[in-house]
Amino acid sequence: MTDRLATRAAELDAADPLAHVRDAFVRTDGVTAYLDGNSLGRPLHATRAALADFVDGAWGERLIRAWDEQWMDAPTELGDRIGRVLLGALPGQTVVGDSTSVMLYKLSSAALGAQHGRDEIVACADDFPTDRFVVEGLAAEHGHTVRWLSVDPRTGVTLDQVREQIGERTALVLLSHISYRSAWVADMAAITAAVHDIGGLVLWDLCHSVGALDLALDAASVDLAVGCTYKYLNGGPGAPAFGYVASRLQGRLRQPIQGWMGAADPFAMGESYEPATGIRRFISGTPPILGMLPMRDMLDLLESAGIAAVRAKSVALTDYAIEVHDALLAAYGVELASPRDPALRGGHVILDHPDFREVTASLWERGVIPDFRPPHGLRVGLSPLSTSFAEVLAGLRAVADLLGERPPLAAAP
Structure with missing residues (x-):
């Protein structure tokens, strides 16, 4: 079985049109498999030189x-480029600055x-903490009520939900386009249209989408969007976020943090x-110029590769991760907690097992780096341009080895 999976990984890597791009990323001998590229992307060799040039030059x-x-x-030049290359957004609608939380x-x-006259916010009860906490704070600040969507954590928000x-009191719907847990991809265009039908606005969190999916914000008539740049955009720890505001809304919205740089x-x-x-x-305060460089x-790289090819590689990687799960991990009681349908799945895969908190800690000691999401999810984040299929197999094989070393789970009474 393992030989078949290894042969399959080798074939996929040999056929990968983006395989050569992996050499652009910094790697260290202490990491066997980096399966957390959807939390913090690897640095690029080019970034080292760019930072030195910045210190000596500009x-x-x-x-x-x-x-x-x-x-x-x-902030606006880089925002326009993100909009053009990754968001499907015309110029003048995207700006870089602040953290994701502040931009949200x-x-x-x-x-x-x-x-005016609307006093309800709709959000997902299983969304990333920052999104939920921002919603809670805004509701208290504005005297609004939050209507929480209760979803299956193994899937995500649907149009029907x-x-x-939503209704005539809905002011804003704030949702993640891709669930940070399951990788479920929400139907952006259909949900946006439904909210518009009742006079509401929608803000999409694109943190797990940008750089992994082919987005079309203008075509979907998106109102607002926010995304981070340290995941699939490899901007480094604390890299600034971006905000998208549709041109039709810019004159209508008043920015709440009136700083001198937005004057x-x-x-x-x-x-x-x-x-x-x-x-x-x-824009509010002084732009984080240094943080924009990486x-x-x-x-x-993303523009050279083309986002369609990046998405195709992402689908192939997650398909292969599921294939390895089925062959090696399911026998240990590991459950797939992400959609099998690639059209409904983003760039990561969640695997569930009661022992995964301890297993993840042991994996890190062995140079295999996924991340853990409570209650018992091991999240396999696969950055398309820096991850090989062999790396996926090495990482998940280490998971199987650790599970094989642990006593079997007790049978349910």
Whole structure:
């Protein structure tokens, strides 16, 4: 069985049109299998040189002059590139800056402020903590009620579930496009249309989508979206988030954190705040220029590869992970907690077993790096451009080895 899986992995790697791109990423001898690329992407060799060039050049040589020469426009220029390469968004609708949590707050609060006479927020009870916590805080701040969607953690939010919760009082629906647990892909276009039908706005969290799926925000008439850049965009720990605001809404929404960099003329030092026109008004403080550097190199790779090819590789990787689960792990009582249908599955796979908290800790000691999500999910995150099929097999084979060393589970009474 193992020989067949190894042969299969070798065949898939040999046929992979993106295999050569793996050499662009920094690797260390201590890691046998990195299965957490959907939490923090590997760094690129090019980034090391880019950071050194930045210190010696734009920062070291040009100093403060670099603000006028290039840095002031960096949040919108990089935002436009993310929009073009990955989001299916025309220019002038995407901006880079802040953390994901802050960007979620800013765009959600702006949306609520524009929805006069509506006092309900719809969100998923099983969403990532930041999303839920931001919703709770906004509801308290605005005096709104939250209608929580209760979903099966092994699947995710459906159109019918959303329709059951929305109505004439709905101001905002905030959902993750891909469930951080199961990898379930929500129907963005259909859900957005349903919310629009009752006069609501939708904010999509794209943290597990951007760089793994082929997105089409403009075509789906998306209102608002937020995504991080340290997962599939390999921007590094703490890399800034991006926010998307459809051009039709920009003049209607008031940005809640009125900082000087979002003003019409930041250097006028005016007595009162006048927002910039367009997407720039959603900038608050000084842009994180240094934090934007690494993702530029990754965007070069993604644009060269093409997001359609990246998505095809992602599907192949997760298909193979499920194949290995069925062959090696199911016999130990491991359950697949992600959709088998690739059309409903993002770039990671969740495997459930009561021992996986302890197993994950042991895997890390052996140089196999997945992550653990309570109550007992081992999350296999597969970054398409940096992960090989052989790496997937090595990692999941280590899981099987550890389970084989543990006493069998007691039978249910």
